[in-house]
Amino acid sequence: MSDAPVLVVGAGPAGLGAALALAQAGVPVVLTEQRDAIGGAIHRQPASPQVPKVLRPARHARSFAMLAAGLAAAGGRIDLRTSTVFLGLDGADNALIDDRRRQRVEALSPAGIILATGAVEKVHPFPGWELPGVMTAGGAQVLLKETGRAPDGPVLVAGSGPLLLAVAAQLAAAGNPPVAVLERGRPWRRPTALAAMLASPANVAEGVGYAARLLRHGVPYVTGAAVTAVRTQGDDLDVMVRHGAAERTYRVRHLLVHDGLRAGASTGITETRDGPVPVLLAGDGREILGADAAVADGRRAAAEMLALLGRGAASAGDEQTLGAARRFQAALARLCEAPPPSPPPETLVCRCEGLRVADLDHLRPDASMRELRLVGRFGMGPCQGRFCGASVAALRPDADPSLKASAVPRWPVRPVSLASLAGFGDPAARTNPRIHQDTEDR
Amino acid sequence: MTGTFFWQGRRVPFGEGQTLAAALLAAGLRDLGGPDGRPARIFCGIGACQACAVTVEGLGVVEACLTPAVDGMRLGPAMTGDDHV
Ligand SMILES: Cc1cc2nc3c(=O)[nH]c(=O)nc-3n(C[C@H](O)[C@H](O)[C@H](O)COP(=O)(O)OP(=O)(O)OC[C@H]3O[C@@H](n4cnc5c(N)ncnc54)[C@H](O)[C@@H]3O)c2cc1C
Numbered sequence: 001m002s003d004a005p006v007l008v009v010g011a012g013p014a015g016l017g018a019a020l021a022l023a024q025a026g027v028p029v030v031l032t033e034q035r036d037a038i039g040g041a042i043h044r045q046p047a048s049p050q051v052p053k054v055l056r057p058a059r060h061a062r063s064f065a066m067l068a069a070g071l072a073a074a075g076g077r078i079d080l081r082t083s084t085v086f087l088g089l090d091g092a093d094n095a096l097i098d099d100r101r102r103q104r105v106e107a108l109s110p111a112g113i114i115l116a117t118g119a120v121e122k123v124h125p126f127p128g129w130e131l132p133g134v135m136t137a138g139g140a141q142v143l144l145k146e147t148g149r150a151p152d153g154p155v156l157v158a159g160s161g162p163l164l165l166a167v168a169a170q171l172a173a174a175g176n177p178p179v180a181v182l183e184r185g186r187p188w189r190r191p192t193a194l195a196a197m198l199a200s201p202a203n204v205a206e207g208v209g210y211a212a213r214l215l216r217h218g219v220p221y222v223t224g225a226a227v228t229a230v231r232t233q234g235d236d237l238d239v240m241v242r243h244g245a246a247e248r249t250y251r252v253r254h255l256l257v258h259d260g261l262r263a264g265a266s267t268g269i270t271e272t273r274d275g276p277v278p279v280l281l282a283g284d285g286r287e288i289l290g291a292d293a294a295v296a297d298g299r300r301a302a303a304e305m306l307a308l309l310g311r312g313a314a315s316a317g318d319e320q321t322l323g324a325a326r327r328f329q330a331a332l333a334r335l336c337e338a339p340p341p342s343p344p345p346e347t348l349v350c351r352c353e354g355l356r357v358a359d360l361d362h363l364r365p366d367a368s369m370r371e372l373r374l375v376g377r378f379g380m381g382p383c384q385g386r387f388c389g390a391s392v393a394a395l396r397p398d399a400d401p402s403l404k405a406s407a408v409p410r411w412p413v414r415p416v417s418l419a420s421l422a423g424f425g426d427p428a429a430r431t432n433p434r435i436h437q438d439t440e441d442r
Numbered sequence: 443m444t445g446t447f448f449w450q451g452r453r454v455p456f457g458e459g460q461t462l463a464a465a466l467l468a469a470g471l472r473d474l475g476g477p478d479g480r481p482a483r484i485f486c487g488i489g490a491c492q493a494c495a496v497t498v499e500g501l502g503v504v505e506a507c508l509t510p511a512v513d514g515m516r517l518g519p520a521m522t523g524d525d526h527v
């Protein structure tokens with residue numbers, strides 16, 4: 001076995017957990033992170049020391065401090081490259097990475113790859129979701145963590161899931177309590193799911209803390225309410241909401257939407273164990289298990305990678321943590337389960353390509369997912385279906401699942417400037433058929 | 443670094459360590475002018491949706507939510523196709 005490093009992509013809790021475990025086993029690691037700092041979605045760091053800290057449980061701060069200390073202690077064994085975007089794999093299993101600071105694309109030949117690129121938020125489309133002023137709740141949250149500043153003006157938080165509660169409480173603590181939190185589900189009507197969650201007291205305590213904060217600021221938490229449409233009104237937004245049989249309109253500056261988290265969408269690359277370069281997924285990008293379990297899942301993936309490379313035995317030490325997280329997430333999903341209102345024909349589905357529900361309705365009812373992409377062009381824009389992919393799948397539940405979005409490989413997974421590519425030396429990679437396919441498609 | 447960059451010629455101040463996205467939003471610039479007149483805007487905050495793509499002079503098309511602001515940077519709406527793979 002050579003001394004080739006293992007490439008870990010993403011320096012969130014999962015990527016850090018994996019990188020530390022590999023380094024501890026004596027394996028060199030290249031850790032690439034697209035941002036200019038480590039932390040991932042949950043530990044997004046303030047832009048400067050002057051930025052006020054966002055409301056969060058102490059255990060998250062402790063967990064991050066431990067990971068950061070581990071990274072410092074690993075020294076040269078972990079080659080951390082920030083502002084470096086993983087672009088995908090070329091035909092020869094080279095990993096292509098784009099160093100945005102030096103504007104240079106580089107091909108690495110790692111011994112193995114662990115993708116810890118995190119989850120993507122689900123957003124069910126409704127007319128107007130594409131308007132400026134509409135953001136994901138998690139996106140607003142990471143910006144709040146970065147700047148310490150809540151957005152100006154009235155904010156409405158809507159969709160489904162516990163992140164709504166967290167973001168609303170954090171906005172309130174930062175000085176701008178939202179006008180309301182609209183949860184589509186009806187958690188109070190799911191007592192067995194509520195009871196199942198008590199097995200994870202730290203998470204429950206976190207949720208209770210957020211709820212208490214909202215109560216103190218008089219923020220209503222409305223259940224069974226869903227956004228049906230949004231329109232711009234000058235600088236503001238008119239948000240139409242259905243609550244049971246009643247309709248009402250909120251006039252706000254910002255609408256923050258979130259319908260849960262989705263794994264596997266961030267790169268579209270799947271695991272391979274038997275190729276020359278094994279590829280494993282870790283953290284929320286593999287399975288939504290939450291921040292605490294992401295570190296454990298990173299370690300699990302590292303142990304499996306060591307076993308695949310013949311450098312150690314897979315340990316089962318983290319299985320218990322992962323099992324508990326899995327049960328908690330399953331209970332959460334049952335708690336807030338509620339179908340979104342079906343979007344009318346004018347609803348934009350694929351923002352990149354400007355495609356609407358009506359365009360989807362024009363395609364053959366028995367079209368496969370591959371046809372929806374190649375003929376209908378759904379999911380073929382720059383976001384590569386990271387957002388619209390789930391919407392298309394929900395609107396066409398019967399589309400042949402064996403030909404899901406990932407059956408159409410695309411490279412690169414992110415935009416890359418021609419200037420960066422010009423400096424890229426490997427001619428073999430440039431004649432990669434996947435690159436050709438990509439350019440012909442446009 | 444604290445400083446100023448230019449969005450379509452308009453001065454946008456930014457604080458130490460801020461991304462283009464944070465500074466644009468703080469300046470009230472929410473519509474980043476997407477292709478074919480469709481609005482583009484900061485949406486996911488984590489580099490996934492590509493709805494915050496902007497063209498930065500000398501850098502090409504980048505995600506505003508991932509790119510640290512630099513003093514004197516010049517940027518505008520992203521154009522699809524041209525300098526972009
Ligand atoms: C926007 C958002 C907000 C969230 N907020 C919370 C919260 O408040 N509380 C909570 O419990 N959970 C939250 N979650 C869930 C959270 O994702 C997980 O619990 C936890 O952060 C998962 O860790 P991870 O390491 O798997 O992924 P992440 O923490 O998402 O880390 C993935 C890392 O990979 C990097 N990356 C992605 N693609 C590339 C690429 N192509 N090249 C290079 N680097 C790349 C990202 O920049 C990121 O740093 C949030 C999720 C999202 C998406």
Ligand code: FES
Binds near residue numbers: 483484492495
């Ligand atoms: S806001 Fe989605 S990629 Fe920047």
